Amino acid sequence: MKVYNFSAGPSVLPEEVLQTAAAQMCDWQGSGQSVMEMSHRSKTFEPIIQNTENLLRRLMHIPENYDVLFLQGGASTQFAMVPMNLKKGGKAAYVNTGVWSKKALAEAKKYLQAEEIASSQDKNFTYIPAVNKIEGDYDYAHITLNNTIMGTHWKHIPETGKGLDGKSIPLVSDISSCILSEPLDVSRFALLYAGAQKNLAPAGVTLVIIRKDLVTDNPIDGTPTMLQYKTHTENASMYNTPPCWNIYMMGLVLEWIEKNGGAAGMKERNEKKANLFYDYLDKSDFYFSPVEKNSRSLMNIPFLTREKDAEKAALLNKEFVSEAEKAGLVNLAGHRLVGGMRASLYNAMDIQGIHALIDFMEGFAKARA
């Protein structure tokens, strides 16, 4: 029996996508091969990667002057690739909205003067700082659009002023945990990256969308060939063997998104789920959301009990996670930095999962009233 999987990633995939993958496993469309067996340079695999890229371009309205890359190494590798490839004058602006932006900032500091221009650390990252415009002599500015651990999300995209070269400062964003959860104006960004294991595909492929003018011949000295964007733009993600199966799975997931209304359809679906859950939390006298209302993520929803005694609260959380698991609601433990619980409601999570979760929560609370 399938469980409801609230994992922050890798996470739930659409059931019909898994069924298609199983049905096509041994022989993809009469090719006599599994997708996992195909030479990446064969005419059998070519339409598969092309289909995935076409779907991404269509669903995200990616302008022609952007390259789409299928890389490896996760967002963590992008934390280094971004400064290594985008460094010019030697300064970059980072907004610190929690664990992942902190990691991006720390990695960037190896390569240039990375400045924390705003932070929400004062309130344990429970809100998005009011940054409307980023100005200064920066090579680029970096934000984490959705914060998987903290459960916050930027509701606006900051403007950027003119950089040293007279052009707008390129805006870079980690969109791992919100990609295609709602429409996004790609043209406002110079570079977007996302680990696939939340809304796109199984873990093992990293999506990069980069404006072509940012692809440089001159990354910093010592940048490994595999960490230069140019290596991959010049070879259409085929400089070496790409993660073919993961790219195929991404195509299947994107087809499912398209069939379900695209980014707008996902937004409607995700708002329904998140609103249902936030409403429940806000009305509850047992649970609550620690995140400010105007900064709340549609994807990742941390929640706590109102128990004030730290020891009792920790015990309660443990009981919650363990009993939820027995009820078929898995991966609800919160991140240790936030505590409590967290429900990730990615695109593929069905609204029935939220109803089941709320029913369980209600029962758990009543038994302790």
Next chain:
Amino acid sequence: MKVYNFSAGPSVLPEEVLQTAAAQMCDWQGSGQSVMEMSHRSKTFEPIIQNTENLLRRLMHIPENYDVLFLQGGASTQFAMVPMNLKKGGKAAYVNTGVWSKKALAEAKKYLQAEEIASSQDKNFTYIPAVNKIEGDYDYAHITLNNTIMGTHWKHIPETGKGLDGKSIPLVSDISSCILSEPLDVSRFALLYAGAQKNLAPAGVTLVIIRKDLVTDNPIDGTPTMLQYKTHTENASMYNTPPCWNIYMMGLVLEWIEKNGGAAGMKERNEKKANLFYDYLDKSDFYFSPVEKNSRSLMNIPFLTREKDAEKAALLNKEFVSEAEKAGLVNLAGHRLVGGMRASLYNAMDIQGIHALIDFMEGFAKARA
């Protein structure tokens, strides 16, 4: 209908492995989740990665003082990680046996004084140079144990002399295209790496076997966190999300290898196939192998026709590949640097595939006699 897939990688997987993967796709062993949906930090996924590592250690007899890592980025990323992490005095020795060792050497030159201490370029890499012992003030020595494009294989492992620190010079090897094709004495090496997409798993995971004393606190300045071996040894390949599905598939393939006699069983199986094919080539007056007999690979077998006119030969090759494909024998085109054709006979290729290939070749030759 399944084809016989002679691709150099990604390549054929055991049919029963694919069937197991399909059967377990939607619900792995009653967990209610697909392996692709599991949180990598969950107790559901833990036995999967542990099983893969245990099988590798058992099948390869990996000593306890070695770490086993599941990374991303392919052998191409290792070309940079090796010098970035192993540099001490600043010199390394490389043996040039073709395209991939050349690429490894070129990448290493970014970070240290990498010396080509031997090469088989004089005869278009159709043999392995006679290197019995590597001596000098080198931080490490690097060989490519099996050369996928050239079809050569080291039949002996070179000794290494004492380095600057009085210990044996660490021997590093790319074993992407021969891992577990036959027994290998891991203890003779300090570091082994392999892209998985030949004998191990679908593309997207890179195996690294590293002797623990080589894991350094001091990689060269500017080494990205994700490119430091220590990042991954300290976190048991879980610093960030690993390619979970690919690791699971590797486990299934390793179970198949174990059931079929382990590395020794694979050697027997592979020698039968390769001997059959080389014997045919050596007796043929239409085809031949360009590779010297004592350097021939069990895995990758390039072959040419005896047509001397270059233009006619090119046309003949094209006809061969196209007609073979119609007969269900796919991915037989040779690499452009060698020309002609190439048959890769990885572990999962059944001997029936070689019989079918020889039958086809015989017919193709007769029709042109």
